[in-house]
Amino acid sequence: MERSWWNYELHKRKIVSFSLLLVFLWSLTSINWNKDLFHSGGLNTAKQIGAAIFSPDLSNDILLLALESSLTTLSYAVAGMSLALVIAFFWGILASGVLFSISKNNRYVKRFFRGHLGFMRAIHELVWAWLFVASIGLSPFAAIFALAIPYGGILGKIFADMLEDVRTEPIKALEAAGAGKWQTLMYGYLPMVRASIVSYAMYRFECAVRSSAIMSFVGIGGLGYQIQLSLDDLQYNQVWTFVFFLIFLVLLIDMWSNFLRNQLTSVNRAIKQLKTSVFLMILLLIGSWLSIFTIENANLSAVFTKENLHYTIQFFKGLIGIGEDQPAFLSSESWANALSLTWETLLMSIIATGFATIAAIFTMVPAARNVADGSLTLAKKWHGWLSFGMVRSGYIFTRAVPELIWAMIIIFVFKPGILPGAIALALHNYGILGKLLAEVIEDLDSRPIRNLASCGANKIQILLLGVLPATLPRFLTYILYRWEVIMRTTIVVGFVGAGGLGQQFKLSMSFFHYTDITLFLFFYLVLVYAADFISEKVRLVIK
Amino acid sequence: MSEFIDIKKIGKVYERKIALSSLSLSVKKGEFIALIGPSGAGKTTLLNLLAATLPPDQGEITIDGQLLAEMTDQKKRAKKIGIIRQQFDLIGELPVIHNVLAGKLSEWGIMKSLLSMFFPQDKQDAILALTRVGLRDKLYERTSALSGGEQQRVALARLLIQNPEIVLADEPVASLDPARAEDILALLVKIASEGNQTLIASLHSVEYAKKYFDRLIALKDGYLFFDLPASSVTDAHIASLYKLKEQA
Incomplete structure (x- = not known):
């Protein structure tokens, strides 16, 4: 059977990538892009924090x-x-x-x-x-x-x-x-x-x-x-x-x-x-x-101890709403609230994954060893190792700092909401994804790329025609895996006020609203299992 | 002497293919038998049925007057029947001594097995077995670091420790070069004869089969093709056994 141009098998990876990109762009529309995103003086604080890197105590x-x-x-x-x-x-x-x-x-x-x-x-x-x-x-x-x-x-x-x-x-x-x-x-x-x-x-x-x-x-x-x-x-x-x-x-x-x-x-x-x-x-x-x-x-x-046993029992009784007049999971208002928070959390995870991916894709080429030493593109530049070193240390730096600590810092600049949470998650995952993607490039078969280079293709053309098609399946797999991890972590960045389920989870903990906790945990688990499920299915499609 | 192994009309079918069809055989104690025949003739299936790792679809196997299907105690069965395959049967990550002492697992309880991981038990037996296969100095070597031939010697040492009455060997020398293959085969036959064991081995090489075994059983397409003493197998027998269908 002759394969036509409009063949699903031929295009499925592009379709998946394009759909993922669309989902990401659409998720960005949920944020009101204006000055209100920042604290008053938030940008100044950002400058101070940034400047302090160079003069640690x-x-x-x-x-x-x-x-x-x-x-x-x-x-x-x-x-x-x-x-x-x-x-x-x-x-x-x-x-x-x-x-x-x-x-x-x-x-x-x-x-x-x-x-x-x-x-x-x-x-x-x-x-x-x-x-x-x-x-x-x-x-x-x-x-x-x-x-x-x-x-x-x-x-x-x-x-x-x-x-x-x-x-x-x-x-x-x-x-x-x-x-x-x-x-x-x-x-x-x-x-x-x-x-x-x-x-x-x-x-x-x-x-x-x-x-x-x-x-x-x-x-x-x-x-x-x-x-x-x-x-x-x-x-x-x-x-x-x-x-x-x-x-x-x-x-x-x-x-x-x-x-x-x-x-x-x-x-x-x-x-x-x-x-x-x-x-x-x-x-x-x-x-x-x-x-x-x-x-x-x-x-x-x-x-x-007996006391702790008592507290533990009290806590679990609280979770299932024993002795509570109005358990949250029986109130439609709480359900609606939890649902909208779940939605926010989902958006946060998508935005975070998108940011991390874009940043990683833009930096991965100089971060690959075989690009830095010129063996992939046959073009050795004096700044090859310099940019390699800079990007790689950036990866190490962003990766070594946990999402939560990024969130604690970022919350000084941004007002609470899903954007600071997404940025914190993106920063940490940028380092991880960047390293993974650069390693994919390092494992590339260099012959087709060299051929392109000797045909006179420039860097962008090499990236689009040579690197991306050969690496796309593995890229997508890694990105989906990271999305699963990010989903588990969304709740955590919320603890410091970066929005979503986590923020309300913490508030409810402080107010001893344990039935709310049950509801939030339920939705959190639904999100995590759903992310794992979707990611697994998509990975099967692109295989 | 009575029949030691009695195979009655056994058959085995995989999905669509007939692996063995209504095969009957009997084996005397102490006999050395080589199973020969083209690939897919049913040699491995027969050995697996004898080792009870595979149940037959029809027929029954009796060993020493007892139905094999009723010998469900794995530990007792291991004293009766032992099997050796290609060298991939060893745990490469363990030192040689533990792979050899695995032959004792049918006798050991769980605690003794665990203790032996740290303080090898019955160490003298292992040393004796390794000396007999010529690997005395490799006692504590990592098994995966040994050559293919040496690994097969370790497997033989395990068999020495296990000491079953019947030794089944499935292509024991298939992945070795000719010199080592003959070496291992000679050792296998020597050990089996010294231990008064019954040996049934499947082999690719007719030459080795005739040289080291008393009786040759040829299988083809799941049927018994011939069953003759080694001395009376002629080149004509062999040629017709290995002849391809198109030429027939």
């Missing part, structure tokens, strides 16, 4: 405080991750179904645990933190549990996927040698996925440090807390000192995890360095838990 007191806060942030991240690994281990094994023989029941057990893991990671760590604080009070454990649950959810899911994808021949061989289910787990499944799961956990560890920094919201110290305090005091120079410490910490972990991942997947492992890393990990683990129990004064028995 480097006084001894602040540096010492920043170091101490970094250690606190790190110790919570380590403690949260260690619990997350325990959750991931057990739930992952149960969700993979490798312990059960093939039967109908197995399917239900798997589905139950997979669903449970999905629920754990659907809710952002900071929302978990709020829920824990409301039920067990301000305690280091509220923060640690809040970190452990969503990270346990994502690690557990990946772990289960890895266990399911294990090669079956060695497992069958073990079974033929008389190994039972537990023995195939110990002698087959676990050794086979060990390297991959450690790599993935290390990759997640970097994210956990960022999450730990924003746990200041539930009263734990650390870098996020100091940033918040300095912002409240309008000490922008100090703000940047703490932000730089956070970036440094994230970079350090990133480098370590990169090193370990390369080592674990390569054939010639440097055993000595691996041993040092293991030793370092154990040290970190012990040190972190020790500092949480001593310096942070955490007390596990103080968490599980």
Whole structure:
């Protein structure tokens, strides 16, 4: 059959991209583009904050405080991750179904645990933190549990996927040698996925440090807390000192995890360095838990008391509206309100994804190594490495700062609403997307591009004809993935007043309007699941 | 001597293709049998049926007077039947010793298996087995770092530890070069004869089959083509076995 020009298969990616672009442009119309978006004097504040980057406060007191806060942030991240690994281990094994023989029941057990893991990671760590604080009070454990649950959810899911994808021949061989289910787990499944799961956990560890920094919201110290305090005091120079410490910490972990991942997947492992890393990990683990129990004064028995049980029960009763005259989920007014907030949140996520994508697409070309050294376009320019370095450090900078901290800063410039939230989300995701997209270009087959270049195509033509068509499917996939993550995070930037469900969520928490919380959580979950569903379907279409 | 393995009219059908059709065979204890025939003749299916990793659609298999279908205890079955395939059957990430000791899993309980991960149990047995296959010095090496031939020796060492009465081998030397292939095959036969085991192996190479085995069973398109002592298999037999349909 001859293919005509109007062939769906031929154009589906363009159609998808074009539709996504239209959705983004349409979402922009929901914002009133006028001066009212800014605080009076907001632009001046922006200038001050911007200028302060170049003169961070480097006084001894602040540096010492920043170091101490970094250690606190790190110790919570380590403690949260260690619990997350325990959750991931057990739930992952149960969700993979490798312990059960093939039967109908197995399917239900798997589905139950997979669903449970999905629920754990659907809710952002900071929302978990709020829920824990409301039920067990301000305690280091509220923060640690809040970190452990969503990270346990994502690690557990990946772990289960890895266990399911294990090669079956060695497992069958073990079974033929008389190994039972537990023995195939110990002698087959676990050794086979060990390297991959450690790599993935290390990759997640970097994210956990960022999450730990924003746990200041539930009263734990650390870098996020100091940033918040300095912002409240309008000490922008100090703000940047703490932000730089956070970036440094994230970079350090990133480098370590990169090193370990390369080592674990390569054939010639440097055993000595691996041993040092293991030793370092154990040290970190012990040190972190020790500092949480001593310096942070955490007390596990103080968490599980009769009083707390009472509060927890009260809280859950509150959530389901027992003893409430007018539970929010029975009032049509509350539903209408929640619906409009949900709509706002959805728009925020779309605008954020759009901003991040546009910024990333405009910067990704100089950020690719093969463009910087001229090997892709056969045109080596003196400024190649300079622009590479600048864009790449911009990526690192925006990526290392969590969305919430961007939101805290931006809210000084913009009035509350969905725009500041979208910008905060876009800034953080710009760094991530930019890096991912630049890596896609680095993996490009350079021959067609060189051909275009030698035909005399200019940069824009190369981008449109050479780079975009070859990279579009992977770009779209990454953009959709980021949209899923952004959707989970929208609620969080709302906490500092950047609009949407999050803002009302926080207000209702403060006023103990727990039935409203139930309603907001419901809509939040609907959004998150819907985003995952839509993104999955669209990704299938463009495959 | 009574029949040790008795195969009665077994058949197996995959979706549309007939893999085995009403096959009957009997095997005496201690016999060395090579299964030969073109690809897709049903050799692997037959071995999988014997290993009970696949249930037959028709017919039944009796081993030592007991119906195979009724031997549901995996641990007891592992003492009766062991199987070795290509070298992809090992856990590459584990040190050699654990891959060898996996042959003990049918005897060990869960706690002992777990303990052995940290402090290898029955270590002497593993050392003995590895010495017999010539890999004494590779005890703590990562299995994936070994060559294909060495990995197949590790699999043999596991089989030594497991020590089943019947050894099934599915193309045990398919992915090795000729020199190593013959090496491994000779070792497999030596081990099986020393252990007084019954050996059934599928092979691509008729030459090796005639050299190392007593009895050759040829399958073609799921049917028994011939079943003869190795010495009476002629070139004419082989030629007609491997002849393509178009030429027939």
